Amino acid sequence: MNFRKNLMLLFLVGLLISCAVNAHALLIGDAPASYGPAVHTDPGFGSFWFGSSNDADNGLAISTLEQGSIASIDFTIHYEGLGFPFPGDVVSAAVDVWIDWDIGGTFAPDAEKILSFVDDYGVGDTIVSKTFSVPNLGPAGVGMTWLRARLSPTPGTAPTGTIVGGEVEDYEVEVTAAPSPSGPVIPEPSTLGLIGVGILGLLGIGIRQRKKK
Ligand SMILES: [Ca+2]
Ligand SMILES: [Ca+2]
Numbered sequence: 001m002n003f004r005k006n007l008m009l010l011f012l013v014g015l016l017i018s019c020a021v022n023a024h025a026l027l028i029g030d031a032p033a034s035y036g037p038a039v040h041t042d043p044g045f046g047s048f049w050f051g052s053s054n055d056a057d058n059g060l061a062i063s064t065l066e067q068g069s070i071a072s073i074d075f076t077i078h079y080e081g082l083g084f085p086f087p088g089d090v091v092s093a094a095v096d097v098w099i100d101w102d103i104g105g106t107f108a109p110d111a112e113k114i115l116s117f118v119d120d121y122g123v124g125d126t127i128v129s130k131t132f133s134v135p136n137l138g139p140a141g142v143g144m145t146w147l148r149a150r151l152s153p154t155p156g157t158a159p160t161g162t163i164v165g166g167e168v169e170d171y172e173v174e175v176t177a178a179p180s181p182s183g184p185v186i187p188e189p190s191t192l193g194l195i196g197v198g199i200l201g202l203l204g205i206g207i208r209q210r211k212k213k
């Protein structure tokens, strides 16, 4: 009886620990389900993330996204450190970012990857600014869409899947149309035709008036 009681107690304690760990271990992107799951598990030691935590999505400052223009993102990359004074305590981390440019509900792993870079980061916050080109896909690419950024221990990540360490942040962003081209207004061919008829008519009146004199 005691053995069974202890076994049950052990099971309950195990379940509680497992729940407590999992509550902070799975860091999942919040884009709609069609984009696929992006999951990061927290190693709990030497952690790094975007912004203020590996839970809050506040590590990216994204500029306006106008078709055909150069846009920018300022990343706040935070490294917790090993937790004790250690000279040269840095972490090597990769950042990969996708935007669903065709608003199709998925991130094309290569064609829609807008940024990919690796660097070493010291303890605390590091601000990194990057620029990229906004493609002009015409009206089909104008509107609300999603951006996914992943911070990972190794480069070359896919937009979906599970990674140990780092974080995923998903943002709903708006792509706006390029401004219509400015310059001299060229009349339509039909308008030019009407102007031509008008000029000929005036010339005809002029000739008739001269003949009368
Ligand atoms: Ca974050
Ligand atoms: Ca897409």
Ligand SMILES: [Ca+2]
Pocket (backbone or CB within 6 Å): 027, 028, 054, 055, 056, 057, 167, 168, 169, 170
């Ligand atoms: Ca996040």
